[in-house]
Amino acid sequence: MVGGRRHDAMALIVQKYGGTSVGNVERIQNVAERVLRSHRAGNQIVVVLSAMSGETDRLVALAHAISATPDPREMDLLLSTGERVTIALLALALRERGASAQSFTGRQAGILTDGAHVRARILNITTDRLKRALAAGQIPIVAGFQGMNADADVTTLGRGGSDTTAVALAAALSADRCDIYTDVDGVYTVDPNIAAGARQIAKISYEEMLEMSSLGAKVLQARSVAFAMKYRVPVWVRSSFNDHEGTLVTAEDKEMEQEVVSAVTSDKNQAKITLVGVPDRSGIASRIFGAVAQENILVDMIIQNIGQGGLTDLSFTVARGDADRTEAVLAALADEMKIKQIVVTADIAKVSIVGLGMRSHTGVAARMFEVLSSEGINILMIATSEIKLSCVIDAKYTELAVRALHDGFHLGVASA
Numbered sequence: 001m002v003g004g005r006r007h008d009a010m011a012l013i014v015q016k017y018g019g020t021s022v023g024n025v026e027r028i029q030n031v032a033e034r035v036l037r038s039h040r041a042g043n044q045i046v047v048v049l050s051a052m053s054g055e056t057d058r059l060v061a062l063a064h065a066i067s068a069t070p071d072p073r074e075m076d077l078l079l080s081t082g083e084r085v086t087i088a089l090l091a092l093a094l095r096e097r098g099a100s101a102q103s104f105t106g107r108q109a110g111i112l113t114d115g116a117h118v119r120a121r122i123l124n125i126t127t128d129r130l131k132r133a134l135a136a137g138q139i140p141i142v143a144g145f146q147g148m149n150a151d152a153d154v155t156t157l158g159r160g161g162s163d164t165t166a167v168a169l170a171a172a173l174s175a176d177r178c179d180i181y182t183d184v185d186g187v188y189t190v191d192p193n194i195a196a197g198a199r200q201i202a203k204i205s206y207e208e209m210l211e212m213s214s215l216g217a218k219v220l221q222a223r224s225v226a227f228a229m230k231y232r233v234p235v236w237v238r239s240s241f242n243d244h245e246g247t248l249v250t251a252e253d254k255e256m257e258q259e260v261v262s263a264v265t266s267d268k269n270q271a272k273i274t275l276v277g278v279p280d281r282s283g284i285a286s287r288i289f290g291a292v293a294q295e296n297i298l299v300d301m302i303i304q305n306i307g308q309g310g311l312t313d314l315s316f317t318v319a320r321g322d323a324d325r326t327e328a329v330l331a332a333l334a335d336e337m338k339i340k341q342i343v344v345t346a347d348i349a350k351v352s353i354v355g356l357g358m359r360s361h362t363g364v365a366a367r368m369f370e371v372l373s374s375e376g377i378n379i380l381m382i383a384t385s386e387i388k389l390s391c392v393i394d395a396k397y398t399e400l401a402v403r404a405l406h407d408g409f410h411l412g413v414a415s416a
Contacts (some may be wrong), residue, residue, distance in 0.1 A: 010042050010043060010044065011043045011044070011176040011177070012043070012044045012046070012134070012173060012174070012175045012176050013038065013043050013044070013045055013046070013175060013176060013177055013178075013179060014045075014046045014047075014048060014166050014167075014169050014170040014173070014175045014177075014178045014179070015034075015035060015038070015045060015046070015047050015048070015166075015178075015179045015181060016047075016048040016049070016050075016144065016162060016163060016165070016166035016178065016179070016180050016181060017031050017047070017048070017049050017050065017181045017240055018050045018053075018162065018180075018181065018182045018183065018240075019050040019051055019052055019053035019054070019055070019056075020053045020182070020183040020240075021050075021181050021182065021183065021240035021241075022049055022050065022051075022052055022053075022086045022089075022090070023052050023053040023054075024052070025089070027240075028086065028089050028090055028093055029093055030240070031047075031090060031093075031181075031240065032090060032093035032094050032096075032097060033097075034181075034240065035047055035090075035094065035139060036094065036097055036099055039099065039139055044134050045139050046130065046134070046139075046140050046141075046142065046169060046170075046173065046175070047087075047090065047139060047140070047141045047142065048141075048142045048143075048144045048162055048165050048166040048169060049083055049086040049087050049090060049141065049142070049143065049144055049162070050082075050083060050086070050144050050145065050162040051082025051083050051085065051086060051145070052082065052085070052086060055082040055085070056079060056082050056159075059078050059079050059081070059082060060075075060079070062078070063075055063078055072117035072118045073117050073153060075117065075118055075156075076117050076118060076120075076146075076153070076154050076155050076156045077153075077154050079145075079146075079156050080105070080106070080143070080145070080146045080154045080156060082145075083105075083106075083143035083144055083145055083146060083162070084103075084105060084143055086143075087103035087104070087105075087141045087142065087143050088103050090103070090141050091103040091141050094139060094141075099139055100136070100137055100138045100139065101138060101139040101140075101141055102133055102138050102139075102140060102141065103141045103142075103143070104129070104130070104133075104140055104141065104142045104143065105143050105146065106142070106143050106144075106145075106146035106147040106148065106154070106155075106165070107146075107147065107148040107152070107154065108129065109125070109129065109130060109140070109142045109143075109169070110125050110126030110127060110128065110129060110130070111125050111146070111147035111148065111165065111168070111169075112124045112125070112126070112147060112148060112149070112150070113147040113148065113149055113155045113157070114149065114155075115149045115150065115151070115153075115155070116155070116296060117153075117155055117156070118156060118158065119156075119157070119158040119296060120147060120149065120155035120156060120157055120158075121157070121223075122147060122157070122164065122165075122168050125168060125169065125172040127169075127172050127173055130142070130169075130173065131173070142165065142169065143165075144161060144162025144163075144165040144166060145157050145161035145162045145165060146161070146165075147165075157223075158223075159221075160218075160220075160221030160223075160224070161221065161223075163180060163220055163221040163223075163224035164221055164223045164224040164227060166178050166180065166224065167224040167225075167227040167228045167233055167235065168224075168227050170228075170231075170233045171227055171228075171230075171231035171233050175233065176234075177233070177234040177235070177236060178228070178233050178234070178235045178236070179235075179236045179238055180220060180224075180235060180236065180237050180238070181238050181239065181240035182219065182237065182238075182239065182240065183239065183240070183241065184219065184237075184239060185200055185238070185239045185242070185244045185246060186200045186201065186202075186219075186237045186238065186239075186244070186245075186246040186247030187200070187201045187204055187209065187212070187217075187219050187220075187237055187247040187249070187263075188200055188201065188263070189201060189262065189263045189264065189406065189411040189412065190263060190264045190265075190402060190403075190406045190411065191217075191265075191266070191402070194266070194399050194402050194403060195264075195402060195403045195406045195407075195412070197406060197407070197411075197412025198406075198412070199411065199412055200247065201247050201262065201263070202245075202247060202248070203247065203248045203249075203250060203253075204247060204248070204249055204250075204262065205249075205250070205251065205252040205253075205356060206225060206228060206229035206249060206250065206251060206252075207229070207252065207356065207387055208262055208263070208354050208355065208356060208387060209225045209249045210222060210225040210226060210229060211352075211354045211385070211387055211388045212263055212265050212354050213225050215265040215267060215350065215352040215354065215388065215390060216265045216266050216267025216268075216269070216350065216352070217263070217265045219237055220235070220237065220249070225249065228249060232251060234248065234249070234250050235248070235249040235250075236248055236249075237249065252356060260355050260357035260358060260361045260364060260409070261353045261354070261355035261357065261358065261364065261409045261411065262354055262355040262356070262357075262411075263353070263354050263355070263411065264351070264352070264353055264354075264402050264405045264406045264409070264411065265351070265352045265354065265402075266349055266350065266351045266352070266398050266399075266401070266402050267349060267350045267352075268320075268349045268395055268398055269319055269320050269321070270300075270317050270318075270319070270320055270348050270349060270350050270392065271317065271318055271319070271320045271322070271323035271326075271344060271345065271346045271348065272315055272316070272317050272344070272345040272348050272380070272381070272392065273315065273316055273317070273318060273323070273326055273327065273330070273342065273343070273344055273345075274313060274314070274315040274342070274343040274344075274345070275288070275313065275314045275315070275330065275339050275341075275342060276313050276339070276340050276341035276342075276343060277311045277313070277338075277339060277340030277341060278311065278312050278313065278314050278337070278339055278340075279310065279311060279337065279338055280310055280311055280312040281310075284337065285304070285314070287333070287337065288314070288330070288333065288337070289316075291329050291330070291332075291333055292318075292326060292329055292330075295325055295326075295329055297318055297319075297322045297325060297326055297329070298318065298319065298322070299316050299317070299318055300316070300317040300318065300350075300383075301316060301317045301350075301381050301382075301383040301390065301392065302314070302315070302316040303315045303316070303381055311340075315381065317348070317350070317381070317392065320346055323344050323346060326344075327342055327344050330342050347394060347395045347396070348380065348392050348393065348394065348395055349392070349393055349394070349395040349397075349398040349401075350390050350391070350392050350393075351390070351391055351393060351398065351401045351402055351405065352388055352389065352390040352391070353368055353388065353389050353405060353409065354387060354388045355387060355388075356387055358386065358387050358388070358389070359386050359387060364389065365384070365389055367408065367409070368389055368391070368405065368408075370408075371404050371405055371408035371409075372391065372393070372401060372404070372405075374404070375397070375400055375401065375404050377393050377394075377397045377400065377401050377404075378393065378394070379391045379392070379393060380392040380393060380394075
C-alpha cells in the first residue's frame with residue numbers, strides 16, 4: 001500500500017448513487033446489478049445512497065404543512081428517513097441476487113457531526129463497523145446526507161450532502177477512489193441544458209471543481225470536493241445509466257494547464273443585500289458580518305463603496321433562501337448602527353468562468369466584460385480569485401450570458 005491506498009488487483013471503491021439513480025424500484029434493481037458486477041470483479045465496494053428523487057422535497061412539504069417554521073432537530077429526523085428507505089431496498093435487492101449486503105444509517109456507519117441541525121458538518125468517522133463488514137465479504141450500504149451529533153441526535157448535512165458522505169467515507173477508509181453516479185455523463189464545460197455546444201471534460205483539478213461547485217455547478221457538492229482535495233481522493237463522476245468513463249476529478253497536472261478557461265457556471269440561487277448609509281468607521285463591518293455568521297448564513301461577494309460624509313453603502317450576496325433571515329438579522333441592528341436602509345434584491349444571478357490557466361494569462365477579465373457588454377448585459381458586482389471570475393447580473397440574462405461566454409471563450413471546441 002502506498003499513501004494508505006492499494007495498488008493490487010483488488011480495489012476498495014466507494015460508489016455513491018444520487019436520487020435519480022434510485023428513483024424507483026427498477027432503477028434500484030439496476031444499481032444492484034452495477035454494484036454486483038464490480039464486487040464480483042474482485043473489488044471491495046461501499047455504497048452510499050441518496051433518497052429517491054423528489055422524496056426530500058416531499059418531506060419538506062409535509063413538515064411545512066404542519067409548521068411554518070419546523071424545528072431543525074425534528075426536520076433532521078424527518079429528512080433522514082428518505083435515505084433509510086433506499087439503503088434497505090438496495091440491501092434487499094443485493095440479497096435477492098445472492099450477495100451479502102447490509103444497510104447502515106449514518107449513525108450506524110459511525111459518522112459524527114457537529115450540532116448544526118439541517119446543515120451539519122462531519123467531525124469524525126469511526127469506520128470499525130464498516131471495516132468488519134468488508135472483512136466478512138459484505139457490501140455495506142450507507143445512508144448519505146446524515147450522521148449524528150454528540151448527543152446521538154440525527155443530523156443532516158444539507159442539500160447534496162450524500163456526495164460529502166461518500167467522499168468522507170472514501171477518505172476515512174483510505175479507498176482507492178470514489179465513484180459518484182448521477183444522471184449525467186460527467187462534468188461539462190457548461191450546463192448542457194443551457195448551451196447546446198457543451199463539451200464533456202475528461203479530467204479536471206480539485207481546485208477547478210471546487211470553484212465550479214461553489215459557483216453553481218450541480219454535478220458535485222462543494223464540501224465533497226473540499227474533502228477530496230484535502231485527502232487526495234480520486235473522484236470519478238459517472239452516469240448510472242451507461243458505462244461511459246465520465247470525468248476524473250484529481251490533483252492538478254501539466255495537461256490541465258493548457259486550458260485558460262475550463263468552464264462557465266451560473267447560479268440563480270442568489271440575493272443581494274445592500275445596506276444604505278452605513279457609518280464609515282472601524283468595526284462596523286465586523287459587527288454586521290459577525291451577526292450574520294452567528295446565524296450560519298454564508299456570505300459570498302462583498303462590495304463597499306467609497307465613503308462620503310462619514311457614510312458608505314455596503315452590498316453582499318447570500319443564498320436566496322437565506323435572504324429573509326439575513327434581512328431580519330440586519331433589521332435588528334439597524335437602529336443601533338444607524339443604518340438608513342436595507343434593500344434586498346432577489347432577481348439576480350451569478351455567472352462565472354473557471355480555469356487554471358487564468359493564473360498565467362492576461363486579458364481574461366477584459367474578454368469576459370467585452371462578451372457581456374456585447375450582449376447588453378450590465379454587471380452589478382464582480383469577484384475574482386486566481387482561477388475564477390464571477391459577475392452578478394440581472395437574473396433574466398443568465399442563460400444568454402452563459403451561452404455568450406461559452407462561445408466567447410471557445411469552450412465548445414476541443415483544444416488542438
